Amino acid sequence: MKKSRILIGFLVALGLIFNFGISQSFAGDTIKVGIVLPLTGKLAKFGEIENKSFLMALEEINGSGGVNGKKIELIIEDTTGKPDVGRSAVEKLITQDKVVMLGGGYSSSVTWATIAVAQQNKIPFLVNTGSADKLTEQGWEYIFRLNPPVSEYPGAFASFLQAKAQDVKTVAILHENSLFGQSGSKKFVKRCEALGLEVVMKEGYEAGAIDFSPLLMKVKSKKTDLVYMISYIMDASLLMRQAKQLNLNPKLFVGGAAGFTLPEFEKNAGKASNFVYSATLWTPSVPYPGAKAYYDNYVAKYNGPTEYHGAEAYSAMYVIADTLKRAKSMGRDDIRNSLAKTNLITSFGPVKFISYGKKINQNKLPTFLVQWIDGKLETVWPEKVATKAFVYPTPKWSKR
Amino acid sequence: MDIFLQTLVAGILKGGLYGLIGIGMSLIMGVMGIINLAHGQLMMVAMYITFVLSHYVGIDPYLSLFITMPSLFLLGALIQKYTLNPLMEVDSILPENQVLMTVGIGMVLVETSRFIFTSDYKSVQTSYSDATFYLGEISFSVALVIAFFIAIGFTLFMFWFLLKTDIGRSIRATAQDKDAALLMGVDSKKITIITFGLGAALVGAAGTILMPIYYLFPDIGGPFTRKAFVITILGGLGSTVGAIFGGLTLGLAEAFGASYIGMAYDDMIGLIIFILVLLFLPGGFKRLTKI
Numbered sequence: 001m002k003k004s005r006i007l008i009g010f011l012v013a014l015g016l017i018f019n020f021g022i023s024q025s026f027a028g029d030t031i032k033v034g035i036v037l038p039l040t041g042k043l044a045k046f047g048e049i050e051n052k053s054f055l056m057a058l059e060e061i062n063g064s065g066g067v068n069g070k071k072i073e074l075i076i077e078d079t080t081g082k083p084d085v086g087r088s089a090v091e092k093l094i095t096q097d098k099v100v101m102l103g104g105g106y107s108s109s110v111t112w113a114t115i116a117v118a119q120q121n122k123i124p125f126l127v128n129t130g131s132a133d134k135l136t137e138q139g140w141e142y143i144f145r146l147n148p149p150v151s152e153y154p155g156a157f158a159s160f161l162q163a164k165a166q167d168v169k170t171v172a173i174l175h176e177n178s179l180f181g182q183s184g185s186k187k188f189v190k191r192c193e194a195l196g197l198e199v200v201m202k203e204g205y206e207a208g209a210i211d212f213s214p215l216l217m218k219v220k221s222k223k224t225d226l227v228y229m230i231s232y233i234m235d236a237s238l239l240m241r242q243a244k245q246l247n248l249n250p251k252l253f254v255g256g257a258a259g260f261t262l263p264e265f266e267k268n269a270g271k272a273s274n275f276v277y278s279a280t281l282w283t284p285s286v287p288y289p290g291a292k293a294y295y296d297n298y299v300a301k302y303n304g305p306t307e308y309h310g311a312e313a314y315s316a317m318y319v320i321a322d323t324l325k326r327a328k329s330m331g332r333d334d335i336r337n338s339l340a341k342t343n344l345i346t347s348f349g350p351v352k353f354i355s356y357g358k359k360i361n362q363n364k365l366p367t368f369l370v371q372w373i374d375g376k377l378e379t380v381w382p383e384k385v386a387t388k389a390f391v392y393p394t395p396k397w398s399k400r
Numbered sequence: 401m402d403i404f405l406q407t408l409v410a411g412i413l414k415g416g417l418y419g420l421i422g423i424g425m426s427l428i429m430g431v432m433g434i435i436n437l438a439h440g441q442l443m444m445v446a447m448y449i450t451f452v453l454s455h456y457v458g459i460d461p462y463l464s465l466f467i468t469m470p471s472l473f474l475l476g477a478l479i480q481k482y483t484l485n486p487l488m489e490v491d492s493i494l495p496e497n498q499v500l501m502t503v504g505i506g507m508v509l510v511e512t513s514r515f516i517f518t519s520d521y522k523s524v525q526t527s528y529s530d531a532t533f534y535l536g537e538i539s540f541s542v543a544l545v546i547a548f549f550i551a552i553g554f555t556l557f558m559f560w561f562l563l564k565t566d567i568g569r570s571i572r573a574t575a576q577d578k579d580a581a582l583l584m585g586v587d588s589k590k591i592t593i594i595t596f597g598l599g600a601a602l603v604g605a606a607g608t609i610l611m612p613i614y615y616l617f618p619d620i621g622g623p624f625t626r627k628a629f630v631i632t633i634l635g636g637l638g639s640t641v642g643a644i645f646g647g648l649t650l651g652l653a654e655a656f657g658a659s660y661i662g663m664a665y666d667d668m669i670g671l672i673i674f675i676l677v678l679l680f681l682p683g684g685f686k687r688l689t690k691i
Contacts, residue, residue: 041619044519177664204664208623210614211414213539214658217406234521234615245532246539268523268615272530 030073031330033320034093035104036114041081042207045233045264046106050129050313051076052302053294054104057317067324075099079106083113090117100330101126101323101339103316106309108132108150108179115143124323124336128316129309132183137358142332144339144353144361146316150180151187153257153279154228155367158195160381165392168225168251170198174215174239175230175256177204184230184256200224207235212242225251233259237268244272244397251393252277261307266375273372275394280370282308282348283379285387290347307377315348402537407659408652413544415651419644420551420606421624422631423558424599426646430575430638431595432484434498438506439603439628440621446472446604447620448513450611454524461524461611462546468608469601476600479505480593506621514618523615547609554605558598558640571595575638603628630674636686645685649673 035054038047054074062071075097079086086105093099094117102118102125105111111130118125119140127135127143131150136143148155161168171192175181185202192199200222205215216239219227227250229239236259243253253276259265260278269276284295294314298306319342324330327338340361344351349365356362369381371390380390421443428436446468453459453467483505487498531542562568573581574591582588627650634649635642650670657669677684 040514040519042617044617045521048519203662205658206664206666209663209666210610211410211544211655212663213410213541214403214407214655215663217403218659221403234617237523237615241530242541245530245541247532264521268521270525270530 030071031067031324032073032075032097032099033324034090034097034099034102035074035076036079036086036089036093036102036110037076037104038081038106038110039076039078043081043107043232045262046129046309047078047081049262049306049310050104050106053298053306053310053313054317056298056301057314057321061317061321067321072321072324076104079110079114081107081110083110086110086114087117090114094118094121094123099123100332101320101335103128103320104313105130108135108183111135112179115140118142122332122336124332124339126316126320126323126339128312132179133187133359134183136360136362139360141360142336144363146319146348146351146363147281147312148365148367149359149362150184150230150256151191152364153184153281153367154188154191154254155279156369156381157254157277157279157367158191160369160390161195161197164381164390165252168197170200170222170224171226171228172201172219172222172224172250173199173203173228173230174219175202175204176207176232176235178207180258181230188228188230188256197226205235207232209235209238212239213246216243216246216248219250220246220248226254227252228254228256229260230256231259233262233264234268236260236265237273240269240272240276247397249394249396253394254278257281257308261370261377262309263305263307263377266372266377271400274374274400275371275391277369277371277380277390280308280368281365282311283368283370283377283385283387285379285385286349286368287385288347288349289345294347311348315346315351318346319344319351403659405538407655409538409540411652411655412648413541413548413651414655415648416548416551416644417544417606417610417647418627418631418651419647420554420609421603421628422635422643422647423555423640424602424606425628426632426635426638426640426643427558427571427595427602428599429632431571432498432592434484434496434502435629436502436596436599437499437625438479438502438509438621439599440624440626441506441509442472442476442600442621443603443607443610443624444513444616444618444621445475445509446607447611447616448517448522449604450608451522451524451616454526454611455522461526461608462550465550465605465608468604472604473597473601477593477597479600480596484596485589485592506625510618510621517618519617519619521615521617524611526612529612541613543612547613550609551606552644554602555640555644558602562640567591567594572638627670630670632684633674634677634684636684639684639686642684642686649685 077089105114105127106129108130115125119142124142127145133149133151136145173185175185189199255278257279261280266273322344323339328334351363353361370377371380378388380386425439449468450461450464453464484498528542532539570586570591574588631646635646653669653673654666
């Protein structure tokens with residue numbers, strides 16, 4: 001009994017030390033903005049690229065005078081890629097750190113949990129990556145989204161199919177089984193129907209599997225023209241490596257963004273990554289001012305390539321700064337109204353929040369199609385931004 | 401038919417590997433009566449050693465077995481000697497504080513590797529990583545086949561070791577009745593140290609042979625700890641043969657589930673079997689074989 005009391009006392013003391021330690025270290029004349037990202041855990045790779053981009057933009061903004069004379073201070077919390085952790089991180093940001101607005105939120109499942117807290121507390125939240133459609137379909141007026149929803153990811157790909165690959169008739173869809181994959185695959189089925197394609201197979205899998213061969217054998221036996229995959233990074237690599245092993249030869253492999261555009265995909269899948277297409281939301285060759293500069297600066301600063309997730313984060317930071325600059329006060333409603341009136345050209349594209357369909361506060365942007373060609377991610381569609389000619393149909397594995 | 405055979409092959413190959421992952425935990429559970437919740441994390445350490453050896457020194461993953469296994473044995477033995485054994489003598493609030501200690505050790509291992517290697521994904525690319533051969537229409541991944549035979553080899557060796565050697569007999573004696581073993585002059589502390597070392601070395605071997613086909617990041621251990629736990633319960637505590645059957649059952653169940661029900665239900669299928677075994681065959685497959 002006595003021992004347990006000592007233990008409880010100790011834990012309470014520890015908690016107090018921790019809390020005070022954190023809240024006091026952030027005193028000062030700054031505007032606090034909370035960012036939630038997966039910095040550890042399975043999705044840490046995405047979190048890292050976004051984290052670096054946020055910090056890079058922050059440095060630029062604060063370096064050129066900050067917002068109305070005040071510096072922005074980012075309080076970045078780790079969600080570890082889990083919805084429950086993300087939820088409590090946001091609660092902490094709101095109640096303890098008293099941030100004026102929130103941003104970040106990688107992965108749909110985590111974002112879904114975190115924006116609910118923001119809406120409850122009426123704190124504006126700018127989503128920059130979470131892409132399940134329903135995030136902006138709830139009528140939650142404090143939630144804004146910079147990036148297109150997952151249903152619009154294959155926009156460029158659909159126009160590519162109609163223009164250049166009309167012989168594609170049948171489709172197999174493989175998707176990871178969380179909110180992102182489920183939402184994306186359902187919408188892709190609808191899109192296929194609209195394009196007159198037959199979906200002969202649609203199956204989910206649990207992320208982190210070792211052996212995809214049962215799944216890929218089924219695809220092989222169905223002999224589809226197109227294999228569309230919605231996966232996070234390492235599943236994407238393993239899927240392609242094992243497709244090569246099983247000699248699976250559709251006319252084209254297409255990834256639905258996420259894992260298929262990271263440099264690590266090519267590094268881990270090796271030769272199996274060659275000629276894989278992917279939808280993407282941004283490439284360094286997009287016709288927006290600052291896009292190329294962002295890419296070059298990032299490469300120079302961090303000594304490694306970046307891609308669309310980074311661009312989302314980088315531009316989100318600029319949108320946040322712009323919002324705060326125009327806001328009448330640092331009150332939550334003034335910031336919300338200021339965010340709603342955003343009209344800014346960023347390196348990720350023009351940002352303007354509109355309502356359409358069931359969605360509110362949603363930014364609408366075109367998407368692009370990229371292809372891995374000889375170890376490099378080349379933009380191949382639409383033609384006016386292409387950096388290289390596409391390779392279609394994909395050569396058979398035995399003929400490479 | 402092709403799908404059926406391919407599924408069977410996939411299940412058996414994966415099952416062999418699962419077996420090797422399970423044996424270590426099964427041994428530790430049998431002898432010390434504790435669940436080693438750092439099991440998958442120990443595997444992760446072995447995988448990082450393999451990665452470093454292959455990436456910076458250029459040693460083939462299979463050859464690095466000769467380095468990873470002794471290192472893991474040492475790591476396991478040290479963990480037992482300096483963190484788990486001292487706890488046995490301490491009067492504590494909770495009876496299972498050795499299990500809690502393994503959780504802590506697991507976290508330390510994960511965060512240490514994150515500190516050294518960051519959260520980046522690593523993989524080892526070898527000439528045979530993506531190699532395959534065909535028997536009829538059925539494809540075999542070369543790396544998985546090699547992994548399977550190495551796993552079976554280690555299992556048979558462990559079986560022989562436990563049955564025929566002095567240390568093996570002492571381990572089994574300690575597992576059956578610690579006090580009686582003590583009375584017969586078995587140094588039970590030494591045995592626990594050796595057992596934990598062996599368990600760590602075996603799961604280390606599993607990690608090493610998994611490296612050419614899989615990938616690696618600091619949090620990779622968790623799911624494998626869970627799998628090892630299921631395998632151990634399926635097979636029966638302390639049983640090598642049980643562990644291999646448990647591994648094969650889990651591998652086959654996952655593969656057939658993936659082919660005929662849906663790959664999204666991978667974990668669910670494994671856990672349903674787990675529940676069924678607990679309900680209808682408590683004690684696991686060991687009860688059937690009696691070894």
